[in-house]
Structures are given as C-alpha cells and as structure tokens.
Amino acid sequence: MRLNRRQLCLGAGAVAVAPALPATGAPAARVDIHAFAFEPAHVTIRAGESIEWINHDFAPHTATGDEVNWDTGELEKNDSASLRFDTPGTYPYFCAYHPHMRGMVEVIS
Amino acid sequence: MKTLFLSAAIATSLLAQTVQAGEKMNDLEIAHTAYTAGQLDIRYAHLALAVSENTEVRAFAETMLRDHAAVNTAAVNLITKLNVTPQDNDLSRALVQGAADKRAELMSLSGKAFDCVYAQNELGYHQVVNKTVEESFIPAVTVEPLKELLSEALVTFKVHEGHAEMMVKGLQCA
Numbered sequence: 001m002r003l004n005r006r007q008l009c010l011g012a013g014a015v016a017v018a019p020a021l022p023a024t025g026a027p028a029a030r031v032d033i034h035a036f037a038f039e040p041a042h043v044t045i046r047a048g049e050s051i052e053w054i055n056h057d058f059a060p061h062t063a064t065g066d067e068v069n070w071d072t073g074e075l076e077k078n079d080s081a082s083l084r085f086d087t088p089g090t091y092p093y094f095c096a097y098h099p100h101m102r103g104m105v106e107v108i109s
Numbered sequence: 110m111k112t113l114f115l116s117a118a119i120a121t122s123l124l125a126q127t128v129q130a131g132e133k134m135n136d137l138e139i140a141h142t143a144y145t146a147g148q149l150d151i152r153y154a155h156l157a158l159a160v161s162e163n164t165e166v167r168a169f170a171e172t173m174l175r176d177h178a179a180v181n182t183a184a185v186n187l188i189t190k191l192n193v194t195p196q197d198n199d200l201s202r203a204l205v206q207g208a209a210d211k212r213a214e215l216m217s218l219s220g221k222a223f224d225c226v227y228a229q230n231e232l233g234y235h236q237v238v239n240k241t242v243e244e245s246f247i248p249a250v251t252v253e254p255l256k257e258l259l260s261e262a263l264v265t266f267k268v269h270e271g272h273a274e275m276m277v278k279g280l281q282c283a
Binding site (some may be wrong): 057 | 171261
C-alpha cells in the first residue's frame, strides 16, 4: 500500500494540528507550478483564507511544509489542491519530489 | 576517475551518432526515440532501487521513475490522440543496446561502485539526451504538439541533469 503525503500528514495530525487544512470554495490566492518553480514563490493571505496550487508540469509535484506537517498531496499535471491557513505566521514549503523547489506562505491576521 | 572518462567518451560517441541520426529522422522516429530514452531511464531507476542502499541515489531513482513515467504517459496520450504509430529506428535500437550493456555492467557492481557508475551514467545520459532533444529533435519536428511535448519534457530532463550532477559530486567517486 502506498501512502501519499496527505495521508502521512493526517497521520501526524493525530498528535499536532496541521497549520493548513483542505479547503473548499474560492481561494484567495493561486500558485502556479511551472517549469519546476512555484509562481509566485511568496504568497500573502489573511488567516482563514486558502491557497490553490495548480501543477502545469509533466512531472508530479507537491507543496509540502518544511516541517512536513502540511501538504497538498501529489499533484499530477493539471491537478490542483487548496489548503486553508487559519493561524498567522510564515510557512516555508518545498516540493517533496524536487526539494530545490521552494516557496513561502505568509499568513497575516 | 577512469570510469568518469570512459563514461564521457561513450557519451560523446553516442552524441555524435545521435545528432547525425537526428538530422535524418522523421517525426515518428523522433517520437519513438524520445519515448525509448525515457523508458530506458526508468529501467536504470528500477535497477538502482533494487541494488543501491544510498539514500540520495534511491531518491534520485524514485524521481526518475515518477517524472519519466509522467512524460511518457503524456507521449502515449499524444500518440493516441494523433492516431499515429511511432517508428522504431537505428537510434532507438542503438540506445536499447547501449542501455543493455550498461545494465550488465551495473548488475556486476554493488555498494559505492554501483552508486558511482549509476550516477555518472545518469549524468552522461541526460547530457546526451538533452543536447539531442534541444539541438536536433525539437528543430526537426514538424508536428506542433510533438514539438511542444518535447520542449516541455526538456524542462524536466534539464532539472534531472542538474540533479544528477549534484549526485555525482556528492558521492565523491573520483
């Protein structure tokens, strides 16, 4: 059985609440994954708002918190995932498959 | 170091053949060759995952499996949409034979010796394939969707080349 990143994060959530949770509805910001980069690399939202990541590459990607306590799960080409951030702070992240890909979510109150 | 020189020599020789062959190839032969190159790298990756115990080498191999499978799935989807059949050709066959020889060499190795030969081969292989795709295949292709696919795939392959270069440096094989 293959666990994806989201399942791993949910497993971790048993002992700590993940700072980002799956979201529905219109996102406040969108991050395009293109040519092995997050665009824009730095996104600022308000607490309670969500971000949508969309992968445009052939290669699958993830957006995964540096502490591996939140992520989008695997995104194949044209897949998207939205996560809601409720707590102000800065959340650096990377692609779990291509760690040189880095981004930052800034959540303000 | 001897192995690195040997790999470079093989890569240079293969590149010369590749570019020469690429100038004469049609779209269906180019599609077949590009797909074959991806499949061969997937086979190298399976071998690495079966043999290597090095964390970085295994992570690289897993990336090759994921990314090349994704690119080749897109290639199959395009071929299906266009309702065409890629054509086997001399270059595809040369790549297959060369990979079989390299796999035989790799299967005789273990530990760091395996990791170094695998990593150096991945670097050389991606250098050759990338140069060929960029300088020969993409300019030669006449079907726009195939040109777009190769161009987008090249972005992925160039990232692999950079990753392979870092892997070779990290292993300190000289």
